[in-house]
Amino acid sequence: MKLSALLTALLTTAVLTMDAAPVSAQNLAGVWEITRETGRGTTVQTLTLVVEGSTVTGTLAFNFGRGRGGGGGGPQSFPVSDGTVNGNQFSFTVTLSFGGNEIPQMYSGTIDGETLTGTIRGGRGDQPFTAKRPE
Structure with a gap:
């Protein structure tokens, strides 16, 4: 009888553990706000996953200053590509495109409830980031 109870407990734990990864993956979906300090001040980027x-896809959108020579700039949107999620860990690439130059930025990190934390690896080295759901 005790062996039967032990097997039932182990099987229940295994099923609950297998079910845990998709829940974290689905929690990654949605809109996030990334606040970053740059040479031009504080920027807020909207990440939609x-x-x-x-598989993770989506867009990264933000206002890009005044543009070269003091004109233009304004809202920019870039696709999320090569994205994956495994449990609470994620990674994806956003390739910024300005004036004919492409700048890939690789994002990787973890999700913990309503917060994403991680690293952006790109042309300026590694930079930490934190994202939260908009209020």
């Missing part, structure tokens, strides 16, 4: 299975 879509999760299908372990």
